[in-house]
Each structure stands twice: as structure tokens, then as C-alpha cells.
Amino acid sequence: xxxxxNYESWFLLYADNELSASEQELVxxxxxxxxxxxxxxxxxxxxxxxxxxxxxPNKSSLKLDELKMLETIYRFxxxxxxxxxxxxxxxxxxxxxxxxxxxxxxxxxxxxxLVGLFWWIQQQExxxxxxxxxxxxxxxxxxxxxxxxVNQELSNVDQPIAKSLISRVRxxxxxxxxxxxxxxSLMVVQEDNLISDEVQVGLTGSIDRxxxxxxxxxxxxxxxxxxxxxxxxxAVAATSSPNMEALLRASLPEENEGSLFKGLIRKISRKVxxxxxxxxxxxxxxxxxxxxVKN
Amino acid sequence: xxxxxxxxxxxxxxxxxxRFILKxxxxxxxxxxxxxxxxxxxxINRDKVVSATSKSYLFTVAYHQMIDHIRKNSRIExxxxxxxxxxxxxxxxxxxxxxxxxxxxxxxxLQKSLILLKDYEGYSYEEIGKITSLNSxxxxxxxxxxxxxxxxxxxxxxxxx
Numbered sequence: 001x002x003x004x005x006n007y008e009s010w011f012l013l014y015a016d017n018e019l020s021a022s023e024q025e026l027v028x029x030x031x032x033x034x035x036x037x038x039x040x041x042x043x044x045x046x047x048x049x050x051x052x053x054x055x056x057p058n059k060s061s062l063k064l065d066e067l068k069m070l071e072t073i074y075r076f077x078x079x080x081x082x083x084x085x086x087x088x089x090x091x092x093x094x095x096x097x098x099x100x101x102x103x104x105x106x107x108x109x110x111x112x113x114l115v116g117l118f119w120w121i122q123q124q125e126x127x128x129x130x131x132x133x134x135x136x137x138x139x140x141x142x143x144x145x146x147x148x149x150v151n152q153e154l155s156n157v158d159q160p161i162a163k164s165l166i167s168r169v170r171x172x173x174x175x176x177x178x179x180x181x182x183x184x185s186l187m188v189v190q191e192d193n194l195i196s197d198e199v200q201v202g203l204t205g206s207i208d209r210x211x212x213x214x215x216x217x218x219x220x221x222x223x224x225x226x227x228x229x230x231x232x233x234x235a236v237a238a239t240s241s242p243n244m245e246a247l248l249r250a251s252l253p254e255e256n257e258g259s260l261f262k263g264l265i266r267k268i269s270r271k272v273x274x275x276x277x278x279x280x281x282x283x284x285x286x287x288x289x290x291x292x293v294k295n
Numbered sequence: 296x297x298x299x300x301x302x303x304x305x306x307x308x309x310x311x312x313x314r315f316i317l318k319x320x321x322x323x324x325x326x327x328x329x330x331x332x333x334x335x336x337x338x339i340n341r342d343k344v345v346s347a348t349s350k351s352y353l354f355t356v357a358y359h360q361m362i363d364h365i366r367k368n369s370r371i372e373x374x375x376x377x378x379x380x381x382x383x384x385x386x387x388x389x390x391x392x393x394x395x396x397x398x399x400x401x402x403x404x405l406q407k408s409l410i411l412l413k414d415y416e417g418y419s420y421e422e423i424g425k426i427t428s429l430n431s432x433x434x435x436x437x438x439x440x441x442x443x444x445x446x447x448x449x450x451x452x453x454x455x456x
Contacts, residue, residue, distance in 0.1 A: 057327070
């Protein structure tokens with residue numbers, strides 16, 4: 001039902017041509033009954049766009065045959081004779097070993113380090129074992145302990161000769177060679193059941209030097225020398241507790257090639273324990289072994 | 296859809312779609328591009344499109360492409376409408392048809408499309424709804440609102456006259 005409240009909607013529907021014939025009749029009747037709304041009704045009907053005659057330019061271009069014709073006329077055949085001159089430069093190659101820039105430096109550095117390390121090990125291993133004569137030279141090493149410490153050590157020693165030798169050896173960096181020499185001496189002594197003149201001379205020479213440099217008490221050294229002469233085997237053997245001998249043997253360069261790594265570990269551990277500044281006295285602690293001494 | 300049917304479709308509907316888009320955009324080149332791509336799309340989907348539905352298919356595709364185009368060029372569109380406003384300042388005594396054309400350009404793209412589809416193509420609310428992705432009652436409401444806006448605009452002009 002058209003009322004004064006909803007007539008606008010009806011007028012619009014009429015303009016949109018969305019009404020049936022009977023509904024259109026209703027609207028027209030309503031307008032005739034309310035002539036004051038006639039103008040509004042007319043305006044709404046006027047606000048309609050009248051279709052213009054618009055033609056799409058070049059419409060035939062949309063047609064398929066035209067498109068196809070154009071395709072056939074303006075068709076380019078690919079020239080198979082044109083080839084790319086250098087395909088090699090286009091190929092992608094994956095390198096077998098590829099390191100990023102930083103990685104390459106790291107690898108280079110590692111190699112240098114490893115080579116250096118092995119060279120150093122070789123150097124250390126190739127040092128000739130010292131003869132007994134060289135013990136004297138060893139004892140002239142600049143790393144001489146302070147008088148007090150040497151004296152103290154000597155006074156506590158039960159077997160003065162061996163002990164003093166060991167004390168001296170402990171002060172040197174070249175413990176390995178010295179120990180080896182002592183060990184060799186021991187072997188000789190044990191085999192022949194007497195101390196060779198050479199050993200005696202070497203030992204005496206060492207003691208003399210130690211005395212000269214360290215002010216050992218004459219009595220101690222003399223007693224030691226006497227005892228050494230009288231009972232060479234016992235004197236030395238007493239110092240050679242099983243532990244010590246094992247340690248001395250361990251310090252020998254091993255024939256086995258496979259022990260290279262073991263040797264490296266050993267050397268590193270020595271280095272770690274190498275120097276120990278003890279006040280004025282410079283004590284060099286080499287290797288981590290203990291010598292048991294009977295009081 | 297066969298090739299023959301497609302070409303017939305061009306003859307029958309190309310002008311209508313072009314007019315619809317041209318009235319919206321006021322730009323011949325853009326309108327042609329949109330119509331062309333609408334036909335291309337119909338050819339690609341020729342298996343799904345039959346001759347009976349080809350007209351509304353074309354209008355639907357063209358309408359959505361036009362909306363995309365307007366969104367992309369919204370800044371330019373804004374400038375144009377400012378220019379339009381400036382022109383309105385020095386309004387002259389124009390006849391109703393021209394005034395209506397001007398009034399049409401004041402509407403939103405959707406309103407414009409609804410009016411054009413209704414008045415030019417005579418589509419029903421339902422058909423317009425399908426083209427513009429609205430339901431028929433939305434079409435009715437939006438279309439009435441648009442027409443009342445046109446009425447208001449033309450009414451002002453008449454008052455000035």
C-alpha cells in the first residue's frame with residue numbers, strides 16, 4: 001500500500017522499472033490522488049540516464065580472427081643459428097671443498113700451527129741424550145737455585161750424592177737428558193757391579209762444581225763422595241725407589257713412533273709446570289713427580 | 296563457447312561494456328583496455344562461459360577490473376574530482392542531461408555502476424547484484440540512495456536557474 005510515508009520508495013522503484021504492471025498502476029493512481037507530489041514524481045523519473053549511443057572504437061580488434069590474422073602476419077621464426085658463444089661461463093660449478101673467506105684463513109692458520117707444533121716436537125725429540133760428562137755442563141746451567149734452598153735440600157738428604165745430583169737436575173731445564181744419563185749410569189753400575197771411573201769423575205766433578213757455586217757444606221759432600229765410593233750400588237740404588245726409576249724411565253725418549261703424542265702431552269705438562277717464581281729464589285719445577293727420600 | 300559465438304559476443308556486447316566503463320572512468324584509453332582484458336578473460340574461460348551468460352560475464356569482469364583500476368589510480372581520481380568541484384563553482388545554465396552527467400560523476404564508482412547498469416543496460420536488481428557481488432536488497436538501497444543524490448544535485452541546479 002502506498003502511503004505518504006513510503007511513496008518515495010515506490011517512485012524510485014517505478015523509475016527503476018522494478019514494478020509489475022499492476023504496481024505501476026497503483027503508483028500512477030497515487031500521484032493523481034496527490035497532485036502536490038506530482039513534481040517530485042516527475043523529478044525522480046527525470047533523474048534517469050538516457051543511454052547514449054557509444055561505439056567502441058576499433059571493436060574488430062577484439063575479434064579472434066583478427067587477432068589470429070595479426071599473429072600469423074607478424075610472426076617471427078626463431079633463428080636457430082644464433083648460439084651463445086661461451087656457455088662455459090654460464091655453467092655453475094660446485095667446488096669440492098669450499099670454505100668461506102674467514103674459514104680459509106682459519107684453515108691456513110691451523111695448518112701453520114700444526115706444522116709448527118710438530119717441528120717443535122721433533123726438535124725436542126732430536127736432542128741427543130747427554131753423556132755422564134755433560135752432567136757437569138748441565139750443572140753450570142744459569143738456573144742455579146739459591147744457596148739456602150740447595151743447602152736445605154742437601155741437609156735433608158739421606159743419600160747425599162744422588163740426592164744432590166737430583167736436586168741439581170731439578171734446577172735445570174734439561175731434566176730429561178740428565179735423568180737419562182743418570183739412568184744410563186745406573187745401568188752400567190748394575191751391570192758391572194762397580195762404578196766406572198768415568199761416572200766417578202763425572203759425579204765428583206759435579207759435586208765440586210756444586211760446592212763451588214752453592215757453598216755446600218764440605219762435610220756433607222765429602223761424606224757423600226766417600227759413601228759413593230764405598231757403596232756405589234747401594235748409594236745410588238737407595239735413591240732409586242721403584243717410583244723414581246719408573247719416572248726416570250718414563251722420561252726417556254721412547255723408541256716407539258706411536259708414543260709421539262704421549263711425548264707431546266708430557267712436554268706440554270712440563271711447560272705448564274715450568275717456572276715458579278718463589279720470591280727471590282727462582283725455582284724451576286719441571287714435571288710433576290715426587291722423589292721419596294728416607295730420612 | 297566457440298570462436299563464432301565469441302565473435303558474435305564482441306558484436307553484441309563490446310559497445311555496451313565499453314559505454315558502461317567509459318561513463319564510469321571518463322577515460323577512453325583506460326576503458327578500452329578494460330574491455331579488451333574482459334574479452335581476453337572470457338576467451339580464456341570459454342569452457343565455462345555460454346552465450347546466454349556472456350553479457351553479464353563481461354560486465355562482471357569489466358566491473359571488477361574497473362574497480363581495481365580505480366583503486367590503483369585513486370590519487371588521480373581524487374585530483375579529477377577536485378577539478379570537478381572547481382568547475383562547479385562557475386556553474387552555467389546547462390540543460391538537464393548535461394547536469395545529470397555531471398551529477399553522475401559526483402557519485403562513488405559503485406553508485407555510478409549501479410545507475411549505469413540500471414539505466415543503460417536495464418538490468419534488474421538481481422542481475423546487478425550478481426555483477427557487483429551484492430545482494431538485490433543492497434542493490435536496491437544503494438541505487439535509491441544514488442538516485443536521490445542525483446535528484447538533490449539536479450534540484451539545486453534548477454533552483455539556481
